[in-house]
Amino acid sequence: MPWLQLKLTANRSGTASIEYALMKIGAVSVTLEDNADQPILEPALGETPLWDQVKITGLFDANIDTAAIATSLQQRLSQPLTHLQWEQLEDKDWEREWMSNFHPICCGERLWICPSWCAPPQPTKVNILLDPGLAFGTGTHPTTFLCMQWLDKQLLDDLELIDYGCGSGILGIAALKLGARRVIGVDIDPQALIATADNAQRNQLADNAMPVFLPDNAPEASADIVLANILAGPLAELAPILTNLTRPGGKLCLSGILDVQAQAVMDAYAKDFDFEPIAQKEEWVRLVGRKIR
Numbered sequence: 276m277p278w279l280q281l282k283l284t285a286n287r288s289g290t291a292s293i294e295y296a297l298m299k300i301g302a303v304s305v306t307l308e309d310n311a312d313q314p315i316l317e318p319a320l321g322e323t324p325l326w327d328q329v330k331i332t333g334l335f336d337a338n339i340d341t342a343a344i345a346t347s348l349q350q351r352l353s354q355p356l357t358h359l360q361w362e363q364l365e366d367k368d369w370e371r372e373w374m375s376n377f378h379p380i381c382c383g384e385r386l387w388i389c390p391s392w393c394a395p396p397q398p399t400k401v402n403i404l405l406d407p408g409l410a411f412g413t414g415t416h417p418t419t420f421l422c423m424q425w426l427d428k429q430l431l432d433d434l435e436l437i438d439y440g441c442g443s444g445i446l447g448i449a450a451l452k453l454g455a456r457r458v459i460g461v462d463i464d465p466q467a468l469i470a471t472a473d474n475a476q477r478n479q480l481a482d483n484a485m486p487v488f489l490p491d492n493a494p495e496a497s498a499d500i501v502l503a504n505i506l507a508g509p510l511a512e513l514a515p516i517l518t519n520l521t522r523p524g525g526k527l528c529l530s531g532i533l534d535v536q537a538q539a540v541m542d543a544y545a546k547d548f549d550f551e552p553i554a555q556k557e558e559w560v561r562l563v564g565r566k567i568r
């Protein structure tokens with residue numbers, strides 16, 4: 276079934292009321308995007324909290340009366356709306372749309388990520404077979420790639436790791452296939468825990484090699500390496516927890532951080548960690564620190 280998208284732009288102050296009005300008049304979803312190529316910055320780190328100009332898209336069933344919807348939207352708002360644009364959107368299997376962009380990826384000397392439906396191009400390398408399902412983590416995103424590149428260079432034999440914010444389980448599974456003894460996966464999203472368990476099985480890992488937990492149920496025992504690819508704000512907030520989970524002398528690998536946010540995140544961990552030089556891919560950085568006490 277095709278859909279209709281109503282597109283319009285608004286300034287920052289008008290966005291919330293338009294979003295609310297669109298939902299009230301029957302939009303099945305509302306999407307907000309930056310209209311001026313400004314980075315997403317998080318208020319917790321003292322940066323600009325929102326974009327100045329926002330592109331708003333309301334998604335509607337194709338059978339609606341577009342003129343009636345536009346009138347009804349305008350009646351709910353105090354500011355006049357201009358440049359309303361309707362576009363048809365063909366239906367697709369949206370949950371699986373990303374699959375067409377997911378190809379085998381080489382992450383260094385040893386490690387490859389392969390979609391579960393592809394034959395590995397280098398069968399003798401360490402291939403991670405992956406179907407992220409509805410969870411984040413295919414390696415196509417720079418934040419995941421930076422962590423995979425780091426893991427590729429580590430000697431992990433017999434080490435214990437924690438993959439905090441495990442998503443598809445990609446990082447923990449890679450660590451296990453590179454020789455780690457055990458990885459604990461933690462995520463706030465139950466879908467991620469399912470995806471991680473499925474991917475661990477797909478990669479023929481032993482049943483108990485990567486147990487997964489919601490944060491409240493996660494074991495408090497520390498590990499040799501803690502990986503966390505989340506976002507700068509949550510990483511800064513999680514500093515006490517991730518610090519406790521890293522053994523003295525152990526390493527913490529943080530990703531999901533924009534270059535402009537790196538210092539603020541390092542500051543949150545500075546008391547307990549010595550950081551290596553920052554690695555960067557596009558506007559994203561990876562921070563690796565050794566726990567000094």
Ligand SMILES: C[S@@+](CC[C@H](N)C(=O)[O-])C[C@H]1O[C@@H](n2cnc3c(N)ncnc32)[C@H](O)[C@@H]1O
Pocket residue numbers: 410411412413414418419422439440441442443444445446461462463464467490504505509513531
């Ligand atoms: C960017 S994805 C990373 C997934 C995967 N580790 C990777 O590197 O591709 C971030 C994951 O962290 C999870 N997450 C976000 N906030 C969290 C929190 N406070 N505690 C645990 N997990 C969290 C999300 O549900 C998501 O699965």
